[in-house]
Amino acid sequence: MRSYLLTKDFFTRLVETPDLEGLHSVLEQTVYRRYLNEAILMKPESPDYDQALLLNMIASFLRILDSTGGEPHRLCRILMSRYDVQNIKTILRGKVGNATPGEILKLMIPVGRVKMDALEQVAGEREIRDCINAIEMLRLRYGRVLQAAYSDYVKKDRDLAVLELAIDKFYYQDNVDKLKDKDANVEMVRQMIVAEIDMRNISTLVRTRGLKLDDEEVENLRIPGGSLEIDQFLELHRLGDLVRIVSEYPDPRTRKLLEKAYAEYHEIDIVAFDKELERETTRRGAAMSNVNVLGIGVIIGYMWLKQNEMANLRIIIRGKMMGRPQADIKNDLFFVGGTEESS
Incomplete structure (x- = not known):
């Protein structure tokens, strides 16, 4: 799986490209080609590079789910369920920040148990209270805990951290209980x-x-x-x-x-x-991924390295858009490989 990830040397090439056009030319040699080209076709004047990267990661993780069965699939589901929590938090934060449903949905990573149609329905609600009601109506596993935490959320001046902590506690306890x-x-x-x-x-x-x-x-x-x-x-x-x-x-x-x-x-x-x-x-x-090359560790390693790859690509793309010096961009990148690590 790690063979599908970009190398540190390749990232150096990306940083050293003179501009966004040069960066795109180099990225055309990678698995991101299709997604970047679609982003440019949809909005030539200001392509949504973040969305392009996100769509690639979603496709990569869905392929993992499609290629596993039995116990490995169950464990992958547990690993992917972290994105259910992230998606719900993103929706709630979006409501607080008056984001539109469209803006919120562009940030979704629907690889967990909560499917995109359910996320669309929740994101389409007007207020936090309505979102929680929709989550419970859809019988999503986080509905009860959010309902239970809502009164405390109101008492504490509608501090979103109250709801987020409640979701986190439920998520972690639920998964720890499944891993005995x-x-x-x-x-x-x-x-x-x-x-x-x-x-x-x-x-x-x-x-x-x-x-x-x-x-x-x-x-x-x-x-x-x-x-x-x-x-x-x-x-x-x-x-x-x-x-x-x-x-x-x-x-x-x-x-x-x-x-x-x-x-x-x-x-x-x-x-x-x-x-x-x-x-x-x-x-x-x-x-x-080094613990057991035939076990779930390979998938764990790929998932976390893929997320890190996405973070590095965002740093480079934003750096190019802002005209940051190459040395500053390189300094913000982070790599892990074998026993050698650099940032």
Whole structure:
């Protein structure tokens, strides 16, 4: 599967093209050719490159689902269900931002259990309340949890984070419950879910540091199922200081990554932690493809590397559109390959 991904050398060629026209010419040699050409045909004056990249990723992931059966297919469904959560969040955020249904639907990644026709119906509603009612009416699995969280959402000045946290907790708990078997493939998927939970909880600790919250409020912010026990999570929050949270984080590997993020913190603020946490998840996903070349790890590796490829392509395309120096664009790219990594 990794043979379908672009190499680091190829990305260097893309960055070194003189303009968007040159970039498009090089990308015509890749699997993105059809999607980019369609984007140009539909809107020659300002092609929607983001949509073109997204359509390619959707097609790639649907091919994975079509080519698997039995237990591998079930595990792939679990992996793809992360996009159900992303799609619902995107719709809710779109409603808050007064986006049109068309603008929202262009961002959908319908590779999970929630199909495009259902997403279209939900996105077509006017208000958050209407969207939640539609989700429940369609008997989508997130309807009940959103209904249960709605009153709290209203009480907290319609803070969308309340609804998003409720969805996340349900999503992670539901999938952890489905991954109890001792099978090696199940364990790899479980490890990725746990890694995501850990990264989310770390992000929460960083963002809420120094806030005067009681233990019950802090505990409610934690997503269960990760490697941080509740007592550890509470203790880290009580430290209240970013330096101490980093230095006293219990897992050495994660502590090292947080130290790297903190070194960039004063330059790019909290974004430094988001960047390193996302990259760590990509590293772990990519590493799965080396665990068992005949198992689900190959699919996990491909999925996370494909997402990273998309992110790198967006950086290059936007950089070209903005006229950014090549050195700055290269500095923002991130690659994982074997034991060698660069950014």
